[in-house]
Amino acid sequence: MTVLVGMGLTIRLGFWQLSRYESKETMLQERRDQHALAPLDSLDGAPSDGFRRVRLSGHYRPEAAVVSGGIPFGRNGYAVIAVLDLDTGGSVLVQRGWIPADDWAPYRTQDTAPRAVEGILHTIEGPPDVQPVQDVRTGLPLWPLEREAFLGVLSRGVRIPWSSLVRDIPGVNPAVAVIEGPELPDAEARKTNRLPAPGYVIEQKTFHHLEYAVQWFSFAGIMAVIWGIVGWRRARLPQATASSQT
Secondary structure, three states: OHHHHHHHHHHHHHHHHHHHHHHHHHHHHHHHHHHHOOOEOOOOOOOOOOOOEEEEEEEEEEEEEEEEOOHHHOOOEEEEEEEEEEOOOOEEEEEEEEEEOOOOHHHHEOOOOOEEEEEEEEEOOOOOOOOOEEOOOOOOEEOOOOHHHHHHHOOOOOOOOHHHHHHHOOOOOOOEEEEEOOEEOOHHHOOOOOOOEOOEEOOOOOHHHHHHHHHHHHHHHHHHHHHHHHHHHHHHHHHHHHHHHO
16 A cells, blocks of 8 residues: 555656656747747836846946846846946836856946946835835945845845835835846856846756656566565465465
């Protein structure tokens, strides 16, 4: 009975991993389709879907936020979030790129010269969930928080608190932000000779779900073989006993 339960469980886990693979491949294809569309030069009527390319012009505000990024950036570091006041009207948050965790202070100040920004849209979702510390000199919100606080609140630093930034930085688009490009094959490919080091990743690894599925189905197969061998031996035991008695 225990073997049958184990076989059922491992088979179910195998199909679950196949389902995960299929859902992630579907998500990735949607990303690729969005990314393949022509870049937008304005956020007027822009879709809220992420990964749509944009090419925007405007001026950065002098002050920037430096927020915990950590794990998504491949190395221990922070993300520089600046406000771009658009030539077409309105303002949007821009993730300019990665900086090392031990040298973030200089990146609080941004060059306000006119510039073109290329990247992709990022959908802002969720209620504000992080309270920044206060700058004792100005009384304004100060990013970053202590790193330990970020890692505790933000699922080990996996995501940036976009909705909290929207709450604390008035006048910015509440629905989408911009991740400054170019596209990278993975986060480790970020070129840190230019800081903030820009870039975004479209692709994600999915093949490991197939590997996990094969492992679970293999476990089920091994248990089936063991169950068969044990059953065969039990069936042979009465015959062997009867033969010895005769």
